[in-house]
Amino acid sequence: MAQIGESFVSNTWKRVLIVMSAFFLLYAITYILDPFSPSVKMFFHRSIGEILLDLGTTLIFCIGVSETSIYIGKRLNKVLSWTESPVRRLLAEASLNLFAVFSIHLLIALLYIFITNHDQKELVLNFSLEDTRWFVVSTMIVGVIVTINTGNYMINNWKNEAIRATELKQIIIETELQSLKFQLDPHFVFNNLSVLSELILQDQQLGYDYAENFSKIYRYLLVNSKKNTISLEEELKFLDAYIFLLELRIGQGVDFDIDISPSERYLKLPPLTLQMLVENALKHNKTLRNDPLKIRIYSAHKNLIIVENTMSPLELNIPSSGIGLKNIERRYNILKGGKPIVYQDEKIFRVTIPLIK
Structure with missing residues (x-):
């Protein structure tokens, strides 16, 4: 039970770290790409409620993207291994994550319209400017998350294979001893x-x-x-x-x-x-x-x-x-x-x- 508890805590902290990293990177990359964009220049000139709403929706977006990416990775690990078909796995994971980003982005936009009572036509007209940039930045963040998850999977898989190899070596030794005992x-x-x-x-x-x-x-x-x-x-x-x-x-x-x-x-x-x-x-x-x-x-x-x-x-x-x-x-x-x-x-x-x- 202690090992399960430690694993759960460790896994939870990893997820929190991924979400917070994605959250800060989203704003950092947005600023680096275009520090003079209206959304950046006017960020602190808005009301506290609008700032909190922006931070909240961004945090929800980061949680949704990171959890979805982790879920997609786990499901694909069962049906399409990196070791067996790396190219197909890369294409499948990239496609599914891009679709997930677009879907979550759309849901967040609809939630934003519902909360702020923005005009839908105005949001559609402005999509080509701010939202496109945000979508591109989000895709970059997903790429980072996928890389982290894949690296973590590869490291764990390598560790498990090393453990299995050690155990198998021990079993072979035991079998040889059993064989030798039988012979002698x-x-x-x-x-x-x-x-x-x-x-x-x-x-x-x-x-x-x-x-x-x-x-x-x-x-x-x-x-x-x-x-x-x-x-x-x-x-x-x-x-x-x-x-x-x-x-x-x-x-x-x-x-x-x-x-x-x-x-x-x-x-x-x-x-x-x-x-x-x-x-x-x-x-x-x-x-x-x-x-x-x-x-x-x-x-x-x-x-x-x-x-x-x-x-x-x-x-x-x-x-x-x-x-x-x-x-x-x-x-x-x-x-x-x-x-x-x-x-x-x-x-x-x-x-x-x-x-x-």
Whole structure:
């Protein structure tokens, strides 16, 4: 809450500063362009009421122009980014702001007529002189405001990108550590080498296949752990090799069902995502031959895949560090690729993973 409050105060002061800057610049530029114009020469010869009315309408105009410019900038940031189409963005922002200046100027003029009871014909005749100058000056002020807003957006965007890059670097390091831990896990290596030695004695072809898949896993970990994203097709190939080892080691204690749409295999996700979820399921559940752990990986609608497993908790529950799930969630957050959704009840543990285009 403190950060929100500070942000609100900071944002409010920025807006006040922009309005006051526009207010003073409007009068300053008007004087610099034509210091001998009737409006400048007669400014302090009018009544206090007329001066206050002039200052008030100018302040309202500056507030309207600055707030409209900020609103236009925010809306365009969502539909037309500076980084993607700078020329189109510049033309769109300039056109919309010019239209806004003209509209606000017209409304202020009508308000002035209503308050002062000026003759509309007289105002129309004088438009080519004083009002044209004011419109030009106003356009210059809007240009300054747009420049300030754009500069502020660029600086904030640069800061956010720098923060995202730092966070992503940290996540990659964590993923590499997870990968390294997986590679050097003595239980994993010992168990697989034990199975391999037995298979070589019993079935040389099966032993060869086991060794081949074992090498695929290490090759994948070495090559892809540093990448931000990888295709679902490559991740599934890695998972196939991982499952091959698991099924020979665990036997019929786990049952895998993978059903992925071919059209989604070219989409991407962070590397090791599926392996981490499968490992999480195996870590916290029983793998019994008469009651195997069922793990399903299947396509859902709108470029989503689901990884779910039946719940069969170990009697001696292993405390969960949550590193795998947190790692996945943080990587998706930094990549802006959607958000994984976790669902759990007494029978099912399910994670919905968005695929990245």
